[in-house]
C-alpha cells in the first residue's frame with residue numbers, strides 16, 4: 141500500500157555568521173550546510189495496518205510524511221501510496237489520503253469550519269450519504285457544531301485540531317497520515333479521536349500512519365511500528381515485536397517474611413548481580429533484570445528460594461522504556477545525520493553546498 145525505496149531528503153541551510161559583517165559574508169560567500177533529514181529510508185506498509193511512525197524530535201518523521209503526502213519531493217529515491225507517486229500526482233493522491241499535521245493547518249485560515257467542509261465536499265466529490273454520516277459522527281464525537289462560524293485562525297489549538305481530524309476523515313480516505321493529531325486535545329477528545337480512527341480502520345479497512353509523542357495514542361491505535369533514528373529505519377514490525385526488543389524485563393513480588401525493604405533489596409541485588417530491586421509504596425518489590433543475562437525462570441527461582449512469596453507477576457515491558465533506550469542511544473553531540481558527530485571525511489564538518 142505504502143512503499144518507500146531508498147528515500148532521501150536533504151535540506152540546504154545557509155550558514156549564518158553572527159553580526160553585521162557575518163551577514164555580509166553570508167550573502168557573499170553563500171556557504172551552505174546540508175541537513176539529511178531522511179537518510180536512505182526503505183519500508184513497506186501493508187494495506188489495513190495501523191503503523192506508528194516513531195522517532196525522537198528531528199528524526200525525520202514529518203519530512204517523510206510530507207513526501208508521502210506529496211507536499212515535498214524526495215532528493216533521491218521514491219515512494220508510492222496506492223501505486224501513485226504522491227508528489228507527481230497530488231490531486232489524485234489527495235482523494236486517497238486524509239492528512240493531519242498537528243504543527244501546521246490543512247484548513248483554510250480565513251474560512252469557518254462549516255465553509256471549509258462544504259468546499260472539501262465538492263473537492264472530493266463526497267456522496268451525500270457519506271457526508272451526512274461523517275458529519276453526524278463528528279458532531280457527536282468532536283462537538284464540531286460548537287466551533288460555529290469562527291474563522292480557523294481564531295480557533296484554539298484544541299478546537300482547530302478537532303476540525304483538522306474531522307476534515308481528514310470527511311471523504312473516507314483509504315489512507316490516513318496523522319502527524320501529531322492529538323496535540324492540544326484533552327483526555328476526552330483524545331479518546332474520541334482514537335475511537336474515530338479505530339472505527340475507520342474496522343469499518344472501512346483504512347490504513348493508518350500515525351506519529352505521536354503520546355505513547356498512549358500509539359498503544360490505543362497502532363498494531364505496527366516503524367522506528368526511525370537520525371533519518372534511518374531502525375525497526376520495522378509489529379508493536380509486539382518492538383516490545384520484545386526490551387533489554388530489561390521485570391518481576392513484581394510481594395512477600396510474607398516481614399523483612400525490611402532495604403534488606404530485601406540488598407539480598408536481591410547481591411544474589412543477582414546487575415539486577416535492580418525497587419520497593420514501591422504498597423510493600424511490593426519490583427525487580428528489573430537484563431533480559432540477555434537472566435531468564436525469568438532464574439529470577440523467579442531465586443525469589444522463591446529466598447523469600448516467602450505471597451504473590452508475583454511479570455508486567456509487559458513498556459513502550460516507553462524501549463523508546464527511551466532507542467532515543468537515548470543516539471544522543472551524542474554533533475548534528476550529523478548518522479548521530480556520530482562525524483562526517484565521511486572525519487572532520488565533523490559538512491561539505492559546503494553539497495546537495
Ligand SMILES: Nc1ncnc2c1ncn2[C@@H]1O[C@H](COP(=O)(O)OP(=O)(O)OP(=O)(O)O)[C@@H](O)[C@H]1O
Nearest residue numbers: 151153175177195196197198199200201202203204
Ligand atoms: N524545511 C526545512 N528546512 C530545513 N531543515 C528542515 C526542514 N524541515 C525539517 N528540517 C530538518 O530536518 C530534520 C528532521 O525534521 P522533521 O520535522 O522531519 O523531524 P520529526 O521527526 O518530525 O521531529 P518532531 O518529532 O520534532 O516533529 C530536522 O533536523 C529539521 O531541522
Ligand SMILES: [Mg+2]
Nearest residue numbers: 201202203319
Ligand atoms: Mg514532526
